[in-house]
Amino acid sequence: MIKTEALSFSYDGCTPALREINLELRDGEFLALLGANGCGKTTLLKHLNGLLKPSSGRVFLNGKELRSYKDEEIFKQVGMVFQDPNDQLFGATVRQDVAFGVVNMGLKPDEVARTTDEVLQLVGGAGLPDKAIHTLSFGQKRRVAIAGVLAMAPKTILLDEPTSSLDPRGVSSIMRLLRKLNKESGTAMIMATHDVELVPLFSDRVVIMSNGRIITEGPPGKVFADIDMIRKAELRLPRLAHLVEVLQKEDGLPFMSTPLTIGQARRELLSLLESRSYQKAEGISSHVRIGEPADDT
Amino acid sequence: MIKTEALSFSYDGCTPALREINLELRDGEFLALLGANGCGKTTLLKHLNGLLKPSSGRVFLNGKELRSYKDEEIFKQVGMVFQDPNDQLFGATVRQDVAFGVVNMGLKPDEVARTTDEVLQLVGGAGLPDKAIHTLSFGQKRRVAIAGVLAMAPKTILLDEPTSSLDPRGVSSIMRLLRKLNKESGTAMIMATHDVELVPLFSDRVVIMSNGRIITEGPPGKVFADIDMIRKAELRLPRLAHLVEVLQKEDGLPFMSTPLTIGQARRELLSLLESRSYQKAEGISSHVRIGEPADDT
Amino acid sequence: MLNKGAHWFRTHIALALALALGLLFLYPAPVYAMHIAEGILPANWAAVWYVPAILFVVIGILIIRRKTREVRGIMPLLGIAGAAIFLVSVFPVPVPVTGSCSHPVGTPLGAILVGPFISTVLGAVALLIQALFLAHGGISTWGANIVSMALVGSFVGFGAFVVFRKLNATIFVAAFAAGLFGDWATYATTSFELASALHGAGSLWGMFGAITVAFAPTQLPLGILEGLFTGGVVTLVYQRRPELLSRIIPNVFKPVPSAIEGGSK
Amino acid sequence: MFDSSHIFSDSFAHKENLVTGIEARTKVAFTVIALVINLLSPTVYTPLAIALFCLAALIAIGIPSRLLVLRLAMPLVMAGVVVITQIFFYGTTALFIIPFWGFNLVGYEEGLARGLLIMSRVIGGVSLIIFLSMSTPANKLLLAAAWFRVPKIFIELTLLVYRYIFVLLEEIITIRDAQRVRLGYYNWRRSMRSLSILGGSLILRAYDRAERVFEAMIARGYTGTMTIAYTEHFGRRDFVAAVCLSAILAILYLIGQVQA
Ligand SMILES: Nc1ncnc2c1ncn2[C@@H]1O[C@H](COP(=O)(O)OP(=O)(O)OP(=O)(O)O)[C@@H](O)[C@H]1O
Ligand SMILES: Nc1ncnc2c1ncn2[C@@H]1O[C@H](COP(=O)(O)OP(=O)(O)OP(=O)(O)O)[C@@H](O)[C@H]1O
Ligand SMILES: [Mg+2]
Numbered sequence A, B: 001m002i003k004t005e006a007l008s009f010s011y012d013g014c015t016p017a018l019r020e021i022n023l024e025l026r027d028g029e030f031l032a033l034l035g036a037n038g039c040g041k042t043t044l045l046k047h048l049n050g051l052l053k054p055s056s057g058r059v060f061l062n063g064k065e066l067r068s069y070k071d072e073e074i075f076k077q078v079g080m081v082f083q084d085p086n087d088q089l090f091g092a093t094v095r096q097d098v099a100f101g102v103v104n105m106g107l108k109p110d111e112v113a114r115t116t117d118e119v120l121q122l123v124g125g126a127g128l129p130d131k132a133i134h135t136l137s138f139g140q141k142r143r144v145a146i147a148g149v150l151a152m153a154p155k156t157i158l159l160d161e162p163t164s165s166l167d168p169r170g171v172s173s174i175m176r177l178l179r180k181l182n183k184e185s186g187t188a189m190i191m192a193t194h195d196v197e198l199v200p201l202f203s204d205r206v207v208i209m210s211n212g213r214i215i216t217e218g219p220p221g222k223v224f225a226d227i228d229m230i231r232k233a234e235l236r237l238p239r240l241a242h243l244v245e246v247l248q249k250e251d252g253l254p255f256m257s258t259p260l261t262i263g264q265a266r267r268e269l270l271s272l273l274e275s276r277s278y279q280k281a282e283g284i285s286s287h288v289r290i291g292e293p294a295d296d297t
Numbered sequence C: 001m002l003n004k005g006a007h008w009f010r011t012h013i014a015l016a017l018a019l020a021l022g023l024l025f026l027y028p029a030p031v032y033a034m035h036i037a038e039g040i041l042p043a044n045w046a047a048v049w050y051v052p053a054i055l056f057v058v059i060g061i062l063i064i065r066r067k068t069r070e071v072r073g074i075m076p077l078l079g080i081a082g083a084a085i086f087l088v089s090v091f092p093v094p095v096p097v098t099g100s101c102s103h104p105v106g107t108p109l110g111a112i113l114v115g116p117f118i119s120t121v122l123g124a125v126a127l128l129i130q131a132l133f134l135a136h137g138g139i140s141t142w143g144a145n146i147v148s149m150a151l152v153g154s155f156v157g158f159g160a161f162v163v164f165r166k167l168n169a170t171i172f173v174a175a176f177a178a179g180l181f182g183d184w185a186t187y188a189t190t191s192f193e194l195a196s197a198l199h200g201a202g203s204l205w206g207m208f209g210a211i212t213v214a215f216a217p218t219q220l221p222l223g224i225l226e227g228l229f230t231g232g233v234v235t236l237v238y239q240r241r242p243e244l245l246s247r248i249i250p251n252v253f254k255p256v257p258s259a260i261e262g263g264s265k
Numbered sequence D: 001m002f003d004s005s006h007i008f009s010d011s012f013a014h015k016e017n018l019v020t021g022i023e024a025r026t027k028v029a030f031t032v033i034a035l036v037i038n039l040l041s042p043t044v045y046t047p048l049a050i051a052l053f054c055l056a057a058l059i060a061i062g063i064p065s066r067l068l069v070l071r072l073a074m075p076l077v078m079a080g081v082v083v084i085t086q087i088f089f090y091g092t093t094a095l096f097i098i099p100f101w102g103f104n105l106v107g108y109e110e111g112l113a114r115g116l117l118i119m120s121r122v123i124g125g126v127s128l129i130i131f132l133s134m135s136t137p138a139n140k141l142l143l144a145a146a147w148f149r150v151p152k153i154f155i156e157l158t159l160l161v162y163r164y165i166f167v168l169l170e171e172i173i174t175i176r177d178a179q180r181v182r183l184g185y186y187n188w189r190r191s192m193r194s195l196s197i198l199g200g201s202l203i204l205r206a207y208d209r210a211e212r213v214f215e216a217m218i219a220r221g222y223t224g225t226m227t228i229a230y231t232e233h234f235g236r237r238d239f240v241a242a243v244c245l246s247a248i249l250a251i252l253y254l255i256g257q258v259q260a
């Protein structure tokens, strides 16, 4: 569990990059961090594992203040995946790179080898171990970067825009991997991102930042219902929510809620159609299934 | 007008990065280039202005072979915005950087100054000229990079993922700028991107690459109708198209076409509703306006 | 003269050692001991050091100018290499015993990567930027600093590297030697520059000895650190992209191809 | 170091005020001449007057005094060493004697005087340099140098170096952080190893980036050298400023002469 209390920070001592941030990441939670370029997402993440030290305010890890921990203790518990995998991969081969953190933790060579193979398997990089880093594709690099963090088995992972510059297939497979880890091993995740289409599908909670402050937070459905707030944070609505908003405002159609996933949108539309078309109502309603979005990302 | 004929290329002489590409970019066209990571988009773009030389096949600029031109002649006509603005901005200040190309074209100092101010105005960077590059935000750097290319007034601009890592507001303003240039000055654009939500809104034509080949091309509506092809190229459908696809397949609802923009989706849904709800049909149909997506991106 | 200096040195050695130890604990964490600050050298000595500095920098510039005609991409390459050398020379290298940090000279590494003359020019650029914007070094002492850090560092480092390679040393050992001797030579030159300007009526060698000893506790280990650092960097570059190194010094990398295990290409 | 080095002195030069408004060539000429006067001064008064003038001007335009102290601290440590060597090794008139392990350490009067003179020159000289660099953006400074016939290639190189220091710095910070979170700096041995990897990655990146930068440059008409021209206009205001600064120079020079 990570918590910040009135956390403020400025890089140069005058213009604040973070202002009075109060945030709590609970165990096993998947939290999304949204906000415009330069609003302070990366800066905030770097405070959560002590890479940056607050100008004022405090950060707690499991109820104890972060600065009372030794560096190693923090980094074993809190992993971080950086925005650019090229920054993060410094080994000569994939195996060497993934092993970097584990070796530093002082494991024995055979344990290191086992862990390395295991996590590479997990991220779908079983065939990669002996490849040189610079021959990997971007998506592969991203997976290896995540593997290197997983190898250290942290309870919490901080992810800085893990999907930028990836192709849609890559985005969806990385996100599925992350969700699986979150659900199965209970790893808490906090993910900074610009992708408003993706967030609702994966996160338990959304935090929106603007200008160094947290301006709103809550479950995706609630946060995206406040359109003015979204606009203020230089974001946009997910496409489907936007469609429904237009239909509501311009055409006066009655919707029950703002849908964020394809599953939700489908339900909304079907129930709308049902209420309108008396003669075919029964035929359609039998089709309505409520479920997770299938291959949605 | 740029044209390639059976263009093939490999970086190391054995694994081909481009295979037999035949592509034509007409004057004033806005073309989107889609494809998975590593499919060869960047490589293709670099052939269109001669930064890379084909291993086999030919490239034509205005009907004449590219290699018969002098470098300067090509670069005056074909500008390129690189993926990472940090690669592209090498001046010490914004003004110096934007002026770089124009100075090289041999304009007089006062003309240089005028052009520089003009294009900075155009990209929304009127307040920037005297700032040092390293003090700019990512979005500002992107704008300055585009300004540097615009200053040379090329007839064609090659854009390599101009929206990656930008926040939604930034994406929308850059894309609006590009569309404006395309429509008003008739500048032809070819844009490599991963953003399937965006493409349909802006492009006249979509080209999809996979593994160094062009696997399909055509107007967005037609290309995105071929779902299998899209999946094969590791892409995904735009959200709205996906929704309609699900409604069609799972619920058997009759749609006329696959909508790509919010405007299209709205029309489709309204006409569906109209055909179902006899009693309210007229009230709704008067609302149906056919138009461009408003604040859509 | 030398004898007298040695005698003088013996009688003052306790003082020098005391000074050195005292300073060791007075140093603020990052040490830039090797940059001679603005104002320390008297005008005539400052001018003297400008002579060799300008000579070598001009030769370097002429070489670069010739290369710009052959290889058009050389300017951005050198610009970025210069930035890399600048940053390497402000790398905080942890010093084991004191727990503080110090900084490599960087030019021996630069010389291995781009050749000694060009490395001298890049070193001069880095020193100018440090002098102007970080107040490390100075303008009147720029010449002296170019000589000790850019010129001597580059040439001694490069020479050591070539000699050790000729002796069939591994890449790591040769680069280690380059870093070690380049760093120590820089330190000796700086001490000499200070001593020659400041000894006044006293003995030049005595003053040289005193300054050498005063800075020895940090500079001797720092030479070893610079050696380790240079060795590590060059080995890594060689493992990953051998072609980058052989582009600069074609023959030096050929003799012992198997010296480094596990190159990735 | 990395975390504070973004405070390059010239980050203050982009604000508009009286001192940054002075035309760059004038300031460069002023600084160089004043440096010579500072170095040739026979007494401590000229250097101290120079320091007073520069630091007052900088504080007047809102430079934090903490930063001025920081910039002066490092050269002063070195000057301190020099002062001590001068006190004990220079001169004939004994000032004080410290018995020390059976030796007598003699401090000399001439040495002290000379040490103090050098110390004052350091303070004066460093003040002048930060006066110049905190009030003039790097780019203007270098263009002014080009106007004074410094070789174009050198200027071009310095401009590129300056620009890419920031780009590479950002990359270094990220790589180093990435190493830290994977315990790369856990003890000294690992630190050295991680540092070598960091330095090596930096070099490789520099090469790769150079290739991409070159492509971007030729795509904008680069033919091998950049066109560097000093375009700023020398107006009446600049003339007045130049006259004032010359007067100040004369005064500074005379302070030294009169006292001597
Ligand atoms: N190293 C630095 N030195 C000085 N200022 C910085 C530094 N890094 C970031 N900033 C500033 O701090 C603010 C927050 O930056 P941060 O990188 O946290 O934003 P972000 O939300 O991660 O943006 P992005 O979406 O572009 O990654 C910005 O205004 C930025 O200019
Ligand atoms: N400099 C290079 N040397 C060798 N191979 C390269 C080089 N650049 C790219 N490649 C290879 O060529 C292929 C095409 O790369 P390209 O950069 O054109 O892909 P892309 O479509 O732009 O991908 P992305 O979406 O990740 O930018 C890839 O397999 C890549 O590994
Ligand atoms: Mg960020």
Ligand SMILES: [Mg+2]
Pocket: B041, B042, B043, B083, B160
């Ligand atoms: Mg690409």
